[in-house]
Amino acid sequence: MRAAVRDDVAAGKNEGRVCTRFPPEPNGYLHIGHAKAICLNFGIAAEFSGRCNLRFDDTNPAKEDVEYVESIQEDVRWLGFDWDDRLYYASDYFERMYACALELIRMEKAYVDSLTAEEIRAYRGTLTEPGKASPYRDRSVEENLDLFERMRAGEFDDGAHVLRARIDMSSPNLNMRDPTIYRIRRVRHHRTGGEWCIYPMYDFAHSLSDSFEGITHSICTLEFEDHRPLYDWFQETLGLPSRSQQIEFARLNLSYTVMSKRKLLQLVREGLVGGWDDPRMPTLCGLRRRGYTPASVRNFCERIGVGKRDGVVDVALLEHTLREDLNARAPRVMAVLRPLRLIIDNYPADKVEMFPAVNNPEDPSAGTREVAFSRELLIEREDFMEDPPKKFFRLAPGRTVRLRYACLVTCTGVVKDERGEVVEVHCRYHPRGEAEDLPRARATLHWVSAPHSLPAEVRLYDRLFLVENPGDEKEGKDFKTHLNPGSLEILDGCRLEASLGAARPGDGFQFERLGYFCMDPDSRPGAMVFNRTVALRDAWAKIVRKTSA
């Protein structure tokens, strides 16, 4: 891909100029598949010191809406790209396109067809049989001009006539069998209002728009490969001064998720997720709410490469670029998701100490903060086991562990409720001097001081689907049958260290030893909500998995 562009530049094509465009249709939210296209178009332009335009392909008013043109701009900006003042709309070119259509009619390269949609389909032929000419194919230029002008004037109902390019009804490429280029749609357009009642089709509009904008490289996905001859035909036949090279690439597929607009829309419509920005969605707004950083998405797009092979990229790679970025910049903090009371018997009840804690070991400039320590602490329930297996080296009766940034403690006993459940762990701490003589603690636990901690709700997310390729609906299996019932787990009663009281929605942190979390916009004063962006890699979980398997 880059090589092709490089060759064109080297060959002096377009005077070495490079101009690309990202052309979304404003009929849905952008997802990570679009991010690949965005990074490609803006990336190539930047690499060859060219320009990349943002152009809305708004030629089908029945499906489009301003809601989408706004969200799309927000998402592209969030990803970190800038189109300066080059924000365009295909609808801005309607008048010029109409003039081009008139021109095609005069050249006898287009005609008004009055067949019904069904008839046109029947006349088109099949994959193996050629199509046959419409009885209206040889209308005179005058009649075509008259009819087409009256189409624009609004004299006909939807579907009464269409304008077709006059190419070759027996072409083995179905796209060349006199494709429709204008249809009547008496629908208000979100930008042109009631000005038009005929709208151009994609192939015509896209080819012309690219030429009008001086696009040198028109990057699109594989399914348009068959359209390239038609794309070229419009520019050549009309003798447009600016020609562009269409280059195709394979769209992105991610394991354990779906990417088609139709399926994503279905998830939203049927309430299977909370909305377009549900943190489990692969939409850019969903990823943003989940806590993904723009850099992590960009790096991901960089690493997957670009080719014409359609495959499925492992989400593990996305998670890797995410952790890589978050590890470098997320402030560390201590939070306990499933609290277990830990009492330090030899620590005075009214004493409170402040210990300095490192904000980010990967970034010394992030500094330190103070965390409160007291007799009553809360630790993670899964960090204590009454009867630990061999490789478990966290807290257990008689065991000594380190409390991060604080001290060494040894478990002296437990308190159980009537059901035999451990509800309290008792320990003895080792003051400096004594601690040095102890054998090295094999584990370090995170904790919070019970009286100083803050309550919060934490939402744990997992992959939305249970199978690698849920979109593959062969054998009639609906993709929704693969939904993961455990993709969202809500934890209440979590306790956070006091410094989190200053967090704001969108802020991301590493909850030490647990994962990366970010504050959700659902948070209210006194009722914080955090989303788990991604868990830390977990060697212990791997051991558990292996020994139980």
Add this chain to the structure above:
RNA sequence: UGGGGCGUCGUCAAGCGGUAAGACACAGGUCUUUGGCACCUGCAUUCGGAGGUUCGAAUCCUCCCGCCCCAGCCA
């Protein structure tokens, strides 16, 4: 049985006639006040298959096999 594409490690992906990069995943190990991070090691005698050309082929030729896309007045 028409046309257009694509087949290199579990997953992406370099390679463009000179003897298989890299990343993720995976497996071991070192380090460690995060069982995180970092670091080290291992991981395709082989490039969908079979022939052929060549001193030499993943790269060129032939045939075969497999997968994807196209019959919207959607994009």
